Amino acid sequence: MTVQTAAAPKSGVVGNVVQTTYREALHDAIREALLKDQRVFLMGEDVGRYGGCYAVSRGLLDEFGPDRIRDTPLSESAFVGAGIGAALGGMRPIVEIMTVNFSLLALDQIVNNAATIRHMSGGQFNVPVVIRIASGAGRQLAAQHSHSLENWYAHVPGLKVVAPATVEDARYMLWTALEDPDPVIIFEHVMLYNVTGILSADGGPVDIGKAVIRRPGRDVTLIAYGGTLGKTLDAAETLEADGIAAEVIDLRSLRPLDTGTILRSVSRTRRAVIVDEGWRTGSLAAEISAIIMEDAFWDLDAPVSRVCTAEVPIPYPRHLEQAALPQPAAIVAAARATLGR
Amino acid sequence: MTTAAPDTHAQKPHLTREHLLHLLRQMIRVRRFEERCVELYQQEKIRGFLHVYIGEEAVAVGVLETLEAADTVVATYREHGHAIIRGVPMDAVMAEMYGKAEGCCLGRGGSMHLFDAGTRFYGGNAIVAGGLPLAVGLALADRMAGRHQVTACFFGDGAVAEGEFHESLNLAELWRLPVLFICENNLYAMGTSLERSQSQTDIHLKAQSYNLPAEVVDGMDVVAVEAAARRAGAFIRSGQGPYFLECRTYRFRAHSMFDPQLYREKAEVETWRKHDPIDRLTSWLRETGTLHDVDLLAIESDATMEVDKSVAFAEAGHWEPLEQLTRHVYTERALP
Numbered sequence: 001m002t003v004q005t006a007a008a009p010k011s012g013v014v015g016n017v018v019q020t021t022y023r024e025a026l027h028d029a030i031r032e033a034l035l036k037d038q039r040v041f042l043m044g045e046d047v048g049r050y051g052g053c054y055a056v057s058r059g060l061l062d063e064f065g066p067d068r069i070r071d072t073p074l075s076e077s078a079f080v081g082a083g084i085g086a087a088l089g090g091m092r093p094i095v096e097i098m099t100v101n102f103s104l105l106a107l108d109q110i111v112n113n114a115a116t117i118r119h120m121s122g123g124q125f126n127v128p129v130v131i132r133i134a135s136g137a138g139r140q141l142a143a144q145h146s147h148s149l150e151n152w153y154a155h156v157p158g159l160k161v162v163a164p165a166t167v168e169d170a171r172y173m174l175w176t177a178l179e180d181p182d183p184v185i186i187f188e189h190v191m192l193y194n195v196t197g198i199l200s201a202d203g204g205p206v207d208i209g210k211a212v213i214r215r216p217g218r219d220v221t222l223i224a225y226g227g228t229l230g231k232t233l234d235a236a237e238t239l240e241a242d243g244i245a246a247e248v249i250d251l252r253s254l255r256p257l258d259t260g261t262i263l264r265s266v267s268r269t270r271r272a273v274i275v276d277e278g279w280r281t282g283s284l285a286a287e288i289s290a291i292i293m294e295d296a297f298w299d300l301d302a303p304v305s306r307v308c309t310a311e312v313p314i315p316y317p318r319h320l321e322q323a324a325l326p327q328p329a330a331i332v333a334a335a336r337a338t339l340g341r
Numbered sequence: 342m343t344t345a346a347p348d349t350h351a352q353k354p355h356l357t358r359e360h361l362l363h364l365l366r367q368m369i370r371v372r373r374f375e376e377r378c379v380e381l382y383q384q385e386k387i388r389g390f391l392h393v394y395i396g397e398e399a400v401a402v403g404v405l406e407t408l409e410a411a412d413t414v415v416a417t418y419r420e421h422g423h424a425i426i427r428g429v430p431m432d433a434v435m436a437e438m439y440g441k442a443e444g445c446c447l448g449r450g451g452s453m454h455l456f457d458a459g460t461r462f463y464g465g466n467a468i469v470a471g472g473l474p475l476a477v478g479l480a481l482a483d484r485m486a487g488r489h490q491v492t493a494c495f496f497g498d499g500a501v502a503e504g505e506f507h508e509s510l511n512l513a514e515l516w517r518l519p520v521l522f523i524c525e526n527n528l529y530a531m532g533t534s535l536e537r538s539q540s541q542t543d544i545h546l547k548a549q550s551y552n553l554p555a556e557v558v559d560g561m562d563v564v565a566v567e568a569a570a571r572r573a574g575a576f577i578r579s580g581q582g583p584y585f586l587e588c589r590t591y592r593f594r595a596h597s598m599f600d601p602q603l604y605r606e607k608a609e610v611e612t613w614r615k616h617d618p619i620d621r622l623t624s625w626l627r628e629t630g631t632l633h634d635v636d637l638l639a640i641e642s643d644a645t646m647e648v649d650k651s652v653a654f655a656e657a658g659h660w661e662p663l664e665q666l667t668r669h670v671y672t673e674r675a676l677p
C-alpha cells in the first residue's frame with residue numbers, strides 16, 4: 001500500500017482493472033447507490049457545497065441536487081436521528097459524520113434508537129440506515145479529532161460495524177450495507193483516503209460479515225483492520241525477510257466478528273498478535289484475545305499479544321502522535337516475541 | 342436578585358488617542374502573527390489543522406479589552422488571536438503551534454487547543470459548541486464562590502445549530518450566571534452559509550427567546566465591539582445574569598488550510614475586505630489626524646519584531662522526550 005501525500009490521482013481504467021484511490025472508490029460507491037436506488041440519499045455536514053470534509057462527495061451535489069445531497073447544520077444528534085427516522089420511514093439514508101469524535105454528539109440516537117428499535121418493537125420496525133464515520137490518527141489533529149472509537153460501537157448489539165481497509169472494500173461494502181435491513185456503521189480511517197489501489201472494474205457486492213486473509217502464512221497470525229492493515233502488511237514483509245511467515249487477517253467486520261476465520265488461522269499458526277488503533281484497555285483487541293483464549297487455548301504456543309494505541313489522548317506533535325500509535329516495528333517485535341525470537 | 346447601579350464609567354470606551362492606537366496595535370499583532378502562521382504552515386513547521394482569524398480581529402480585541410485579569414475566557418479552535426490578546430505570551434503560542442515543549446501546552450494541543458492557566462484561558466475547544474457548557478460551569482463556580490467575575494465565551498455561528506448552544510443559554514439565564522456569550526457570526530460554518538443552516542438567521546433573537554439581553558454588533562468595528570462588551574460587562578457584573586453579543590464579521594481566508602472555498606464567490610470576499618477592521622480603524626484615525634505614518638510604522642515594526650522573536654523562540658525550542666508520552670493524562674502526585 002502506498003500512502004500518497006500529494007493530491008489524489010484520478011482514477012483511470014487499465015485493462016479490466018482500475019487504478020483508484022480509497023476516496024474515489026467511496027465516491028463511486030455513493031454515486032452508484034444514488035443511481036441504483038431512488039430511496040438513497042446522502043446527508044451530513046458540508047457533504048454538498050463544500051464537497052465533503054475529506055472531499056469524498058465532491059461533484060455529487062451538481063449531479064443529484066440538494067434533495068439527495070443534503071448539507072446539514074452542525075446538529076449531529078438531529079441529523080443522525082433524522083437519518084434513523086428516514087430509514088424507519090422507508091428511505092435508505094447514508095449519513096456522514098466528519099470525525100468519530102463528533103459522532104459522540106449523536107451517540108444517543110445511534111445507541112438508544114438505531115440499535116434498539118427493532119428489538120423494542122418486537123421486530124415490527126427496522127432501521128436500514130448507513131452511517132459513515134471518519135476515524136483514526138496520523139494527521140496531527142490532536143485530541144479532539146484523532147481517536148479510534150470503533151469499539152464503542154462494536155460493543156452494541158443491534159449495530160453492525162465495518163471497516164473497509166482496501167480500495168476494493170471502500171468501493172463495494174457500501175451497497176451491501178445499504179441492502180442490510182439493520183443499521184450499519186462504516187468506519188473510514190483518515191489515513192486511507194489518499195491510498196491508491198487496484199480495483200476490478202466489474203466488481204460486485206461483497207459479503208461484509210467475513211474476515212479475509214490478506215496474506216497467508218504459517219508461523220503467526222496478525223489480526224488487523226482499517227487503518228492498521230497497511231502497517232501490519234508492512235510488518236509481515238519485514239518478518240518474511242527474517243524467515244517468519246506471518247498470516248495477516250483483515251477483520252473487515254468488527255461486529256459481528258468472523259470468529260471462524262480467526263480461530264482457524266490461529267489454530268494453524270498457534271500464535272496471534274492483534275493490532276488495533278483503539279486504546280488497549282477495553283479494546284476490540286481485548287475482545288478478540290478473549291475469544292481466542294476461550295476457543296483456541298489448547299492450540300496456542302504463546303500468549304496472545306496486542307499492539308494498541310498508548311493510553312493517552314492523541315498528542316499534537318508528530319513524534320508523540322506516532323509514538324502513541326501502533327507501528328510496524330512494534331508489530332514485528334510482538335510477532336517475534338510469540339516465537340521467542 | 343440585587344441589581345447594582347450600572348457603572349457608567351465602565352460602560353464607556355476610552356476614546357483617547359492612546360487607547361485607539363492600542364486597539365489598532367492589538368489587531369495588527371494578531372494579523373501579523375497569523376499571516377506568519379500561514380507561511381509556516383506552507384513550510385510544514387505548523388501541522389494539523391490551522392484556522393486563522395484574519396478579518397475577525399476586531400471581535401476578540403474589542404471584547405477582551407474589557408475583561409479583568411480575574412475574568413475567564415473560553416474560545417474555539419480559531420483562537421490564536423484570543424490567546425494573544427488575552428495576554429498569553431506570543432512566544433508560548435508560537436511554540437505551541439510548532440508542537441514544541443516550550444509551548445503554552447507543552448506542544449500537546451497545537452493550534453486548536455491553546456490553554457493558559459495564568460490568564461484564565463480555558464481553550465481552544467475544537468468540538469463546535471463544546472465550550473458553551475464549560476463557560477456556564479466556570480461562571481457557576483464564580484457565582485458559588487462569591488466571585489464577581491465574567492466568563493467570556495466565544496463561538497461561531499455554526500455552534501448555534503448544536504443542542505449545547507440552546508441548553509447552555511437556557512441554563513445560564515435560568516441560573517442567572519455571569520456569562521458573556523459572544524457569537525462570532527462570520528456567515529459560514531466551513532462551507533455552509535448561515536441561511537443554509539438556520540431557519541431564523543437573526544441569531545440574537547434566539548438568545549432573546551431564552552430571555553437573555555442580546556445585541557447585534559458590527560464586528561468589523563473594534564470600537565463598537567468594545568462599547569457593546571462594556572455594556573454587557575456592566576450588566577453581568579451587576580449580578581443580573583448572562584448577556585449575548587452577536588458580532589457580525591467575516592473570515593477573509595479559507596476555513597482551514599485544506600479548504601478550496603467552492604461555496605462562496607470571490608466577489609463576496611472582496612466586498613467584505615473593504616470592511617477590514619484594521620484598515621477601517623486606520624483610515625478613521627488618519628482622517629481625524631490621530632494617526633501619523635510614524636505611528637503606523639512603529640506599530641508595524643513592533644509587531645514584526647514580536648512575531649520574528651516568537652518564531653525564533655519556537656525554532657529554538659525542543660521536542661518533549663518520547664518517554665513522557667503518557668504524562669498529563671492524570672494528575673501527577675508526589676509519593677508520600
Ligand SMILES: Cc1ncc(C[n+]2csc(CCOP(=O)(O)OP(=O)(O)O)c2C)c(N)n1
Pocket residue numbers: 045074076098102105419467468469470496497498499500501525527529530531592596
Ligand atoms: C461537533 C462538531 N461537528 C463538526 C465539526 C467540524 N467543524 C469544525 S469547524 C466547523 C465549522 C464551524 O463554524 P462556526 O461555528 O461558524 O465557526 P467558524 O469556523 O466560522 O469560526 C465544522 C463543521 C466540529 N469540529 N465539531
Ligand SMILES: [Mg+2]
Pocket residue numbers: 497498499525526527528529530531
Ligand atoms: Mg462561522
